[in-house]
Amino acid sequence: MTLALFYLFAAILVLAALRVVTARNPVHAALSLVLCFFTAAMLWMLIKAEFLAISLVLIYVGAVMVLFLFVVMMLDINFESLRKGFWRFFPVAGTVAAIMLGEMLLVLTSRYANLSAARLPEPAAGFNSAKALGKLLYTEYFLPFQLAAVLLLVGMIAAIALTHRQRKNTKFQDPADQVAVKAADRVVVLKMEAEKPAHAETDTTHTGEKA
Amino acid sequence: MLQSYFPVLLFLVIGALIGVAPMVTGYVVGKVLGTIRPDPAKQSPYECGFDAFDDARMQFDVRYYLVAILFILFDLEVAFLVPWAVVLKELGLFGFTSMMVFLAILVVGFVYEWKKGALEWE
Amino acid sequence: MMELQQLLQLPLQLMTQYLGTDLAFVGWSLLKIVCVIGPLMGGVAYLTLAERKIIGMMQIRIGPNRVGPFGLLQPVVDGVKLVLKEIITPSAANTGLFYLGPAMVMIPAMAAWAVVPFYPGFVVADINVGLLYIMAITSMGIYGVIISGWASNSKYAFLGAMRAAAQVISYELAMGFALIGVMMVSGSLNLTEIVEQQGRGIAGGSILSWNLIPLAPLFVVYFVSGLAETNRCPFDVVEGESEIVAGHMIEYSGMTFAQFFLAEYANMILISAMASVLFLGGWLSPFPASIPVLGAPCFLWWVAKVAFLLFCFLWFRATFPRYRYDQLMRLGWKVFIPVTLVWIVLIGAWMQTPFSIWK
Numbered sequence: 222m223t224l225a226l227f228y229l230f231a232a233i234l235v236l237a238a239l240r241v242v243t244a245r246n247p248v249h250a251a252l253s254l255v256l257c258f259f260t261a262a263m264l265w266m267l268i269k270a271e272f273l274a275i276s277l278v279l280i281y282v283g284a285v286m287v288l289f290l291f292v293v294m295m296l297d298i299n300f301e302s303l304r305k306g307f308w309r310f311f312p313v314a315g316t317v318a319a320i321m322l323g324e325m326l327l328v329l330t331s332r333y334a335n336l337s338a339a340r341l342p343e344p345a346a347g348f349n350s351a352k353a354l355g356k357l358l359y360t361e362y363f364l365p366f367q368l369a370a371v372l373l374l375v376g377m378i379a380a381i382a383l384t385h386r387q388r389k390n391t392k393f394q395d396p397a398d399q400v401a402v403k404a405a406d407r408v409v410v411l412k413m414e415a416e417k418p419a420h421a422e423t424d425t426t427h428t429g430e431k432a
Numbered sequence: 433m434l435q436s437y438f439p440v441l442l443f444l445v446i447g448a449l450i451g452v453a454p455m456v457t458g459y460v461v462g463k464v465l466g467t468i469r470p471d472p473a474k475q476s477p478y479e480c481g482f483d484a485f486d487d488a489r490m491q492f493d494v495r496y497y498l499v500a501i502l503f504i505l506f507d508l509e510v511a512f513l514v515p516w517a518v519v520l521k522e523l524g525l526f527g528f529t530s531m532m533v534f535l536a537i538l539v540v541g542f543v544y545e546w547k548k549g550a551l552e553w554e
Numbered sequence: 555m556m557e558l559q560q561l562l563q564l565p566l567q568l569m570t571q572y573l574g575t576d577l578a579f580v581g582w583s584l585l586k587i588v589c590v591i592g593p594l595m596g597g598v599a600y601l602t603l604a605e606r607k608i609i610g611m612m613q614i615r616i617g618p619n620r621v622g623p624f625g626l627l628q629p630v631v632d633g634v635k636l637v638l639k640e641i642i643t644p645s646a647a648n649t650g651l652f653y654l655g656p657a658m659v660m661i662p663a664m665a666a667w668a669v670v671p672f673y674p675g676f677v678v679a680d681i682n683v684g685l686l687y688i689m690a691i692t693s694m695g696i697y698g699v700i701i702s703g704w705a706s707n708s709k710y711a712f713l714g715a716m717r718a719a720a721q722v723i724s725y726e727l728a729m730g731f732a733l734i735g736v737m738m739v740s741g742s743l744n745l746t747e748i749v750e751q752q753g754r755g756i757a758g759g760s761i762l763s764w765n766l767i768p769l770a771p772l773f774v775v776y777f778v779s780g781l782a783e784t785n786r787c788p789f790d791v792v793e794g795e796s797e798i799v800a801g802h803m804i805e806y807s808g809m810t811f812a813q814f815f816l817a818e819y820a821n822m823i824l825i826s827a828m829a830s831v832l833f834l835g836g837w838l839s840p841f842p843a844s845i846p847v848l849g850a851p852c853f854l855w856w857v858a859k860v861a862f863l864l865f866c867f868l869w870f871r872a873t874f875p876r877y878r879y880d881q882l883m884r885l886g887w888k889v890f891i892p893v894t895l896v897w898i899v900l901i902g903a904w905m906q907t908p909f910s911i912w913k
Contacts, residue, residue: 222576223434248651248704255697266437275686276511283693284507287700287723288500294704295492295716349682351743355515359527366530369512370537373505377541380501381550384494397884439583439679440668440687446587447664451657451813458641458809467640475645477708478804489704489712496720499883503723506891510730513898514686517737520905521912528906535899542891551887553880 227267234260247293255286269344272351498550509538586678590667598819599629605868612872639808646707647805655702656806656813662695663817663824670827671746673837673853684745685737688828689730692783695821696722699792702814703802714801717879718785718792724883725782725789728890732776735769735898736832738905739912749836751912753851760849761840765833768911771897773833775890777863780825782886784818786867788874789882826863827856834859 237260240253258281265274344350358366462468516523516531545551565585569578603618603625610617618625643649669684671677681687696719703715737743740751753759766773782789792801803814830836837856841849877885904910 246648248648248701252651252654252697252701263441267434269434271437271681271683272515272686275683275690276514279686279690279693280504280507280511283690283696283726284504284723287696287719288497288504290697290700291497291500291719294489294700295496349518351515351518351683351686355519356522359516359519359523359530363526363530366512367533367537370534373508374537374541376505377502377538378544380498380505381545381548384498384501385548385550386494394880397888435579436679436681438579439586440665440681442580442583443587443668443678444661444665446584446591447661448657450591450664451660454660454809454813454816455641455653455656458637458639458812461637462641462808465638467638469640470643472645474642477644477646477706478710478799479708489707490709492716496716499720500723503727506727507730510727510734513731513734514737514743517734518741518743520738520902521741525906528902531902532899535895539895546888551884553883 223267227264230260230263230267234264248290251286251289251293254289255282258282258286268341270350272354495553502545502550505541583678587668590670590678591664594664594667594820594823595816597823598816599633601819601823601864602632602815603629604864605871608865608868609872612869633812636808636812641808641810642805644706644708644805648705648707651701651705652805653810655698655705655802656810656817657698658701659695659698659817660813660820662691662698663820666691666824669745670824671749671831671836672856673851674746674750676853677746680744680746683743685733685743685748685832688745689733692821692824693726695783695817698814698817699802702806706802706805708805710799710804711802714792714804718802721785721789721792721882721886722783724886725779725890728775728886728894729779729783731891731894731898732772732779733832735772735894735901736765738898738901739765739768741912745831749831749838752835753838759838760842761835764835764838764840766835768901769833769897771893773829775894776833777825777829777866779886779890780829781867781870782882784821784825784867786818786822787871788877790876791879791882822864822867823860826860826867829863830856830859834863 234257237253237256241250241257244250244253258277262274262277262282265277459468512534513531516527520528566578566582569581572578573581606628607617607625618628621627621631643652666688668678669681669687671680671684699718699722700715703711703713703718706712736748740748742748742751752764754763761767781787785792793803803811806814835855836859837851837853839849839851839855843849905912
């Protein structure tokens with residue numbers, strides 16, 4: 222059953238990955254990538270890495286690909302013109318891909334990797350991968366964990382530095398000021414002596430108001 | 433463990449079926465009763481009675497990307513918080529402090545965003 | 555109670571007898587899924603009627619009352635009407651993606667229910683990381699909106715989709731941070747365990763031991779973010795019928811439109827169910843266990859809590875005017891995220907002291 226599911230998901234993953242590079246429409250390509258991540262999460266689930274599998278969906282499908290879709294949908298790029306040089310660059314790209322494939326094969330088939338003998342350990346009953354991860358990450362791997370924070374900080378600052386432009390001459394309201402406003406800032410209530418002009422009584426009759 | 437996930441997979445498949453079923457029903461009923469009668473005016477994009485001036489896909493304010501990028505970064509922060517929150521009772525003071533340092537570093541970034549006005553929507 | 559449990563296991567035993575263990579497991583899972591989706595669909599249908607009735611009463615109108623007694627057949631007739639409506643495919647649209655959109659809205663709204671517990675043991679899939687699964691699946695709901703907005707190739711639809719995307723991801727963050735607080739105090743991602751944990755504590759399993767009281771700010775953030783996630787009033791700038799005429803749904807008609815509608819209401823029920831499970835103790839009774847009958851945990855408590863929260867959804871719609879878009883983004887980023895962060899730190903520090911109530 223697990224094996225059948227593995228081949229099913231693997232087939233979907235490979236097909237979706239092919240669609241990512243062959244799709245004419247960039248939105249189709251981005252959506253194929255979403256499918257890729259989703260099936261990859263399914264595969265991770267099959268090797269019983271439940272926390273990582275669902276985190277993959279949460280972060281890559283739920284966050285990263287939303288940004289990708291934003292970019293391909295909103296940037297008005299003419300993708301046909303980008304595509305034109307495809308066959309011209311194909312030999313170089315193909316060579317690079319072939320070298321990478323060769324290197325990976327060399328590593329994976331070497332004695333040191335010893336993949337044929339490797340077996341995934343069977344998790345014990347009641348094993349909780351989220352808890353196991355938590356116990357290690359925040360104590361034993363303290364420093365790498367803090368480095369991750371620094372990395373995120375750099376990402377934040379870089380994103381703002383690259384994309385944030387203070388627009389000149391825009392007219393906008395500051396909601397914080399609006400919420401903080403008090404009646405006293407807008408209306409001044411003056412205490413003054415009542416004044417009665419001589420014709421006051423005749424004026425009120427004209428307005429037709431009845432109390 | 434995988435056995436407890438099988439119903440989830442089944443649920444996803446059935447959810448997909450339910451996601452398609454109403455449209456298929458509507459289409460089949462429409463074909464049978466002959467209510468699907470396309471004409472050019474009906475099929476044009478809605479634009480308050482005008483013909484559409486140009487393609488609806490336009491360039492957008494870069495601000496939307498900024499929101500999306502910041503969302504990814506904070507979503508990662510949430511993902512880092514999850515295993516910590518689950519084992520907090522067993523972690524002890526060191527684990528707690530380690531996360532406080534992590535949060536402090538990220539709060540620096542948050543304050544920077546705030547002061548730079550990246551969170552303003554003008 | 556024991557007899558009831560045994561009675562409910564009866565179909566599984568029968569199936570095991572005739573189909574063998576594997577097929578029986580598949581059949582049993584299917585049966586459970588039908589038992590969740592069936593009432594959910596009924597709930598969605600009658601929530602639309604409840605919305606019209608309740609808002610009608612709040613505005614001193616009668617609401618639908620012509621079809622059947624008290625208008626009770628109204629959802630059925632609405633359904634028939636939507637099936638009979640023509641499905642229009644705009645000529646400028648990308649046809650494939652145009653129909654993928656409504657399906658992608660519907661799938662997460664359904665699939666999230668796989669891990670929602672109704673009573674101990676009454677859950678389709680009792681997985682270790684249930685809460686994370688809910689977060690992951692609901693974060694996929696945004697795709698349907700973006701895809702349908704883009705594929706429609708209409709300006710209003712595109713504007714609506716972009717607004718929706720920015721709004722939903724902003725509030726998803728606040729929601730995620732609020733959920734971290736729940737995970738901290740319960741020390742688990744399993745939803746059944748999260749509810750059970752709320753029945754323990756010094757208050758001894760009454761309303762006082764629910765997460766509601768120590769995590770009150772997180773509950774408010776979660777529920778209000780839920781309003782924004784489902785694009786309900788007062789955060790419905792995505793539809794904004796007076797400015798962008800229903801946003802991403804504008805080009806859809808008949809059953810394709812109905813799917814957006816169904817998914818929105820299914821998501822409302824999901825948000826209410828999750829708020830009830832995470833903060834209001836799910837099936838636990840608000841009374842101390844020492845009181846007979848009233849103090850016992852019961853599925854009906856779960857229903858009552860969900861119904862109350864759904865009423866709040868409708869109540870807010872009838873009460874609040876729509877937020878302006880900049881105010882909405884400010885609320886998400888500048889109010890909710892700092893509030894949740896501060897509360898997480900406070901609760902975390904509290905748990906380090908000897909006065910922690912979550913041992």
